[in-house]
Amino acid sequence: MIDRRKFLAAGVGVGVTALTAGCKPTTAATASQQVLRAADVHVDGYPTVEAVRWIGRYLSERTDGRLNTMVYHSGQLGRETVTVDLVRFNALALARVYLATMNDSVPATRILSLPFLIDSTPHLRRTLDGELGKSLLGSFERRDLVGLAFYDSGSRSIYNTKRPIHTPDDLRGLKLRVPVSEIFVRLIHALGANATPLPYGEVFSALQTHLIDGAENNIKSFHSSRQFEAAHYWSESQHTFTPDVLLMSRTAYERLAPKDRELIREAASASVPYARGLWDSSENKAREAIVAGGVKVNAVDRESMRAATAGITREYLREPELARLYEYVRATA
Incomplete structure (x- = not known):
């Protein structure tokens, strides 16, 4: 595993040139392989990790090996908020992050975190493949980021160590982990539980030590993180279908x-159906x-x-831009 401290120190000490070797202008002097380094908190083999590797193969095949990617998976470079900053300041070329991570810094992304807005995976994909997806990818420019692609992150449901959840009443008194996102904190509070924002990598130990009683996430992550070994109740709320996003410096x-x-934009776009295929098969295996x-x-x-969380949606839709995007998403249902 990479020494994260040395990696970060190198980013400061050498002006990050070595860490973004694939990020120099292409000239005869730089015609050797250029590597776009990427970060992901998910484990090796996770669909998003494999999608970025696929981008590397795509680039390599079309440049005779001159461009490629290298993925630091399993949170080797830190939590998602850290890797986003590494990309913003060009200490890293790419980062795959959960879109809710960007809700506070890129307000337009909040639309896809609103509870019970998306009805199904096909509905999400129609939405992302249309004009709204293009618009949201463009919205990252204000943060010195280039939005390259959205990847599926499944529907999110609630799991815990105590009991099955059928209605909001069953959530009262439970402490649930949420992503570091205002919308998710408010969502869990509206359902009657106590929201505890934590980085993804800290959830398993928090379950084991009873810092939290449960969390909400997709079934693939619930399985790949081995959190199912600590939390034995999975309740299919499917309250959001918030996707992942691939960002570039x-x-x-x-x-x-x-x-x-x-070519990079072409590769990222072409990686989406590949990632979706991996996601669909891995989601089924995770459930089994x-x-x-x-x-x-x-x-x-x-x-x-839905009734318990409707007030959250109404409040966010007071913002004209989110109201406009909301109508677009519902029209694709």
Whole structure:
């Protein structure tokens, strides 16, 4: 595993040139392989990790090995908020992060974190493949980031160590981990539980030490993080379908030759169906695995949860831009 302290120190000490080796203008002097280094908190083999590797193969095949990617998975470079900053300041070329991580710094992204807005995975994909997806990817520019692609992150449901959850009443008194996002904190509070914002990598130990009683996430992450070994109740609330996003350093992007910029965008776009295929198969396998591991799965009264969280949506829709995006998303349902 990479020594994270040395990695970060090198970023400061050498002006990050070595860490974004694939981010210089393409000239005869830099015609050797250029590596775009990427970060992901998920484990090796996770669909998003494999999607970024696929981008590397795509680039390598089309540049005779001159461009490629290297993925630091399993949170080797820190939590998502840290890796976003590494990308913003060009200490890293790429980062795959959960979109809710960007809700506070890029307000337009809040639309896809609103509870019970997206009905299904096909609905999400139609939304992201249309004009709204393009618009949201462009919104990262104000943060010195280039939005390259959205990847599936599944529907998020509630899991805990105590009991099955059927209605909001069953959540009262429970402490649930949420991403560091205002919307998710308010969502869990509206459902009657106590929200505890924690980085993804700290959830398993927090469950083991009873710092929290449960969390909410997609079923693939619930399985791959092995949190199912500590929390044996999975309740299918499917309260959001918030996706992941692949971000690139704007500085790194602009230092590339125009043809290489086009190629990276092309590769990122082409990686989306590949990632979706991996996601669909891995999601099914994860469900089978947690059931085999003793997790009790139950349906949820989603209408009671939708009613409990409706006030959150109404308040955010006071913002004209979010109201406009809301109408677009519902029109694609």
